[in-house]
Structure formats: C-alpha cells, structure tokens
Amino acid sequence: MTTVVRTVVPAVLTVALVVIGGLHLIWAFSPWPLADEVSFTRTVLGSDSGEMPPPALSALVGLALIAGAVLTLMVNGTIPQIGPGRLRTLGSYALALVLLGRGLGGFLLNSGATSEFQRWNTALYSPLCVVLGLLGGVVAVAASKR
Template identity: 65%
Template sequence: MVRTVVPVVLAAVLAIIGLLHFIWVFTPWPMADAMTFTRTIAGSDDGEMPSGPLTALVGLALFAGALLTLMVNGSVPGIGPEWLRLAGMYGLTAVLLVRGLGGYFMNSGAAEEFQRWNSAVYSPLCVALAALAGTVAVAASRR
C-alpha cells in the first residue's frame, strides 16, 4: 500500500491543488467573485486577488511536489541523484507540516470565513498531506 496507494493519492491531491492555483491566476472560481474568494481562500477582506505570478509559483511548486513523490516512489523515472530526491521529499514533508500546524496561527486577523475554512479544511489537509509525504519518504529511505 505504501508503494502504491499512498504516493498516488498524495501526488493526485497535490496536482489537483496545484491546478486550482493555476486557475486562480485567472479567476476566483469556484467562488462567485474576488471578494468571496479573498475572504474564504486568501484570508483578507480587501477583495484583491493574490498576485498572479506568486499564485502560479505555488501551483508550480505543488506540481513539482507531485512529480517528486512519483519519482521517489519509482512510479516515474527519477531525475538527479536519489539522495537529493529523498531530501526533497523530506523537505516537502516539512513544508506541508509547517503550513498545516502554522496555519492555525494564520487565523489571527484573517477574515472570518478563512478562519473557519482554514481550521476545518486547509490546515488539517496540509497535516494529512505531510503525513503521507513522510510515509513516502520513510518508505523510500528503507529501500
């Protein structure tokens, strides 16, 4: 299961979230408008969409994390030395864990809708993804 289901689920979720970030460069979908988007997803009340280039960069990083997961798992051919891919996988685990646990501190001063969504979905999702990424990293370390 660790070599099949866990990495595929992790890569799929990271890719889907990455795709959402690319969509958000152009539109606030699935929200009706920019104000709803910023209150729910970005955490601000100003209605100003986040920077397009930075949002695309986050999307690219999420796609890279998905690809890295598949490379570390051996599902796709690896690029670069194995030790570097493994270090990247542990790095991905750390980033997701920091966002997940640190996300609760983001609630201070954020829009009320964002606080609810962040506490119920965004932060727990990041912690769960960190657990999956850590599982992939540890499994690869033992091979």
C-alpha cells in the same frame, strides 16, 4: 502494509497535490470556484482587500505543488528518476516538512483573518496540509529505506 505504502499513499498524495496545484494555477487567472474576488480573498486569503494575489505567485505555488507530485512519483519509482537519489529523498522530506508546517502553523493564520477563512482553515486547509504532510513523510521514509 508495504503495498499500501508503495501504491496507495503516493497515489493519494500525488492526486491531491495535482488537484490543489491546479486550483492555484486557475487562481492565477480567476477566483473560481468562488463567485468573485472579494469572496475569494475573504475565504482563501482571510483578507477583506478584494485583491487577488499576483498571478505569478499563484502560478508559482501551483507549479511547486505539481512538482511535489512529480517528485513523489520519482522517489516512489513510479516514473523515471532524474537527478541524484539523495537529492530526491531530501526533497521529499522537505515537501513533507513544508506541508506539515503549513498545516500545524496554519492555525496561527486564523488570528485577525476573516471569519470565512477561519472556518475553512480550521475545517479543511490546515487539517488537509497535516494529512498531506504525514503522507509525504511516509513516502520519504519509505524512499530512504530503499
């Protein structure tokens, strides 16, 4: 079990955060993989506005997710550690709580949202955030015990 916590859990969390962060960076410039901005806002934002979020905001979220991946690798000891250990550990708990918060609280976002968003949020977005939050919690707890 220790091997899984030290290798598989951080690896899965890191890859997922980098991929999702990369998508947010792409969304700063394009609605890809959706066909157009209206499809994007209906499916990803739950809005009929057709207005993409400000590029800086999408990029900020993307960079924050990638930073979470880097933090995961640091607290796991996979890459060189920067800063105080307590701060890194606190950051990993914060990452887990934010992801869990989005996952559990995300179901509240369905109210008043487009049907496309409700479907994707219920089937993928919120459950994925819960799983990633739990993985982040495992990483944080393991880091606390070292």
